[in-house]
Amino acid sequence: MICRIRWKEGGGVNYHTAMEIEFANGKKLRLVQGDITKIRVDAIVNAANSALVGGGGVDGAIHRAGGPGIMRELDAIRTQLGYCPTGSAVATGAGSLPAQYVFHAVGPVYHDGHHGEPAELEGCYRKCLELAEERGVRTISFPAISTGAYGYPGAEAARIATHTVARHLEKPETGVREVLFVLFDGGSYDLHAAIAAADFRNQIK
Numbered sequence: 001m002i003c004r005i006r007w008k009e010g011g012g013v014n015y016h017t018a019m020e021i022e023f024a025n026g027k028k029l030r031l032v033q034g035d036i037t038k039i040r041v042d043a044i045v046n047a048a049n050s051a052l053v054g055g056g057g058v059d060g061a062i063h064r065a066g067g068p069g070i071m072r073e074l075d076a077i078r079t080q081l082g083y084c085p086t087g088s089a090v091a092t093g094a095g096s097l098p099a100q101y102v103f104h105a106v107g108p109v110y111h112d113g114h115h116g117e118p119a120e121l122e123g124c125y126r127k128c129l130e131l132a133e134e135r136g137v138r139t140i141s142f143p144a145i146s147t148g149a150y151g152y153p154g155a156e157a158a159r160i161a162t163h164t165v166a167r168h169l170e171k172p173e174t175g176v177r178e179v180l181f182v183l184f185d186g187g188s189y190d191l192h193a194a195i196a197a198a199d200f201r202n203q204i205k
């Protein structure tokens with residue numbers, strides 16, 4: 001993998017700091033600090049629960065900002081499928097959010113890391129990227145799935161998230177051009193930035 005890392009200070013209107021990793025094929029992975037409901041992309045990923053019933057954290061923020069239509073779509077999915085398994089995701093429209101789709105990913109509750117949590121967390125990112133490719137999505141934003149109420153250690157989760165996304169972006173055939181990690185707090189941003197800088201630095205052009 002060959003990529004270029006750039007740091008931007010100041011950022012745009014909706015975010016403060018940004019780190020950009022550009023792969024040899026021109027595709028980009030960006031880290032920004034901000035509120036995922038405020039940043040325009042084709043698809044926003046939600047950190048949902050298996051029952052798809054809504055909750056706090058980023059899920060609450062997405063439903064508040066997107067309006068009741070998103071929950072109505074989830075009600076229909078629940079009627080059809082019952083629930084969404086951990087490590088997977090389902091797609092709805094985005095209501096009044098600045099996006100076309102929301103992908104509701106169900107991350108693992110962290111126990112000790114030896115109960116399948118890493119594979120399930122990776123599964124969330126892979127499934128959302130698969131949903132994105134099926135729908136012709138070019139830009140997609142992710143929160144730090146499972147690192148809030150579900151208790152996944154931030155550094156381990158950040159490594160899984162960035163590497164899973166990087167592996168996808170490196171593929172020549174992908175339609176997704178840009179993936180944003182939208183980190184809500186400075187600590188989470190710094191953690192992701194440190195891991196990305198360390199793990200991708202050797203590949204700088």
Ligand code: ADP
Nearest residue numbers: 035036047057058061143146147148149150184
């Ligand atoms: P989980 O149950 O998967 O842990 P949470 O919503 O509790 O989900 O937390 C996941 C991450 O989302 C946490 O790092 C939290 O700080 C972050 N978060 C909360 N609100 C927002 C938001 N509006 N935009 C982006 N990230 C958010």
